Amino acid sequence: MSNSPNVTVVDLETYRSNPDLYTNKHYYKVCIIHPKSILHYPNKSVTIDKTALVFTNPLLVYNWEPVSKKQIGYSCLFNPTFLATNTTELEKNNPLFKVDANNVIYLNPDQEKHITSLYLKIKEELNSSYKNKEAVVSNYISLILHEALKINSDFGTNSPKCAASRITSLFIEQLNRQFPIKDANKTISLKTPNDFSTFLSVHINHLNDSVKSITGKSTSTHIKEKIIVEAENMLYNTDLNISEIAFCLGFKYPNNFSKFFKTNTGKSPLEFRTVTL
Incomplete structure (x- = not known):
């Protein structure tokens, strides 16, 4: 485990052809799978015949059997260290990862397209040289988990919560998209909650209430951090x-x-630069 990454994303064809690389039992996994395959558990088997999100944890004993000749999708793997360092209590104690949970969630085409785009963004971020890329990746994983919770009726998510989660997703995505800054002649355009509410065409109070209800932090706090x-x-x-x-x-x-x-931070910018260099 010492040489294993904290978090990674692999496409299912790679996962399938190199299973020994990704069977580490210390990993949590969130997979988007399409088309047909079978998950074998000690007491049951689940046939996946349409696109689904699958959640597993290090304690869950299972075996994935690809049925279709070509497997389309991605697996995002992350270890408890990554969870403890980069994610909120929601991710650390997410009901989707519990051993007795309904950990297979089926997606419609729009949901599949949206969630697949988040996996691609994770891959892009992990391949970047950005110093704090794991923090950005944790945000995208958080969005995937929120989308799954919205979809899964077992957790009683209602329409207002869905709308709040969607607005929060858009806010976090636009906040992250402004960075890293590569041109010293350009300044960020979205700097305040009002800037984001105008950009997203939602009332400032609705934006603030949505972000607070989903993340536990205010819009201003997210921007400041x-x-x-x-x-x-x-x-x-x-x-x-x-x-x-x-x-x-x-x-x-x-x-x-x-x-x-x-x-x-407790330091001036110059003090920070002097100490860290």
């Missing part, structure tokens, strides 16, 4: 001066950025 992470990344990994970093992160005046950074 993201900007702090990106500021630290730019101070550590780039040669941009403090004024340039402040501009990129949406601060009109460098002093405002310095005050914001010190309030939230």
Whole structure:
């Protein structure tokens, strides 16, 4: 396990042809599977005859038997260390991962398209050189779990909750999409909850209530935490001066950025850069 990644995504054809690489019992797995295959458990077998999300945990004993000649889909594997470090209590204690849970959730075409796009974004992020890519990946995994909870009627998700989850997904996606910043002459365009509510065409109160109900954090907190992470990344990994970093992160005046950074980290930007370099 020492040489295993905290999180990875593989397509099912690769998974199928190299099963020994991905059978580590320490992994949690979230797989999107299409078309036909069979999951064998000690006391039952489940035939998957249409696109489904499948959730497994390290304690679940099972065997995956591909039936169709070609398997389409992805498996996202992550270990408890990744869960503890990068995800919220929802992911650590998610009912979808419980041994006695309904861990096969079928998808309609629209759901399949949306969730597949999240897997592709995870693959793209993992292949990037971004310092904090695992934090971004954890957000995408969180969105997949939320989508599954919405779909699975066993958990009693209602329409308002679905709408709140969808708005939250869009908010987090747009927040992450602004980073990393590669052009010192450009500044982020979405800097406040009002900016996001205008961009997403939802009332500010509805956005704030939705994000708070789904994540437990306010919209402002998400934005603040993201900007702090990106500021630290730019101070550590780039040669941009403090004024340039402040501009990129949406601060009109460098002093405002310095005050914001010190309030939230306990160090000035210059102190942080001096200590970490």
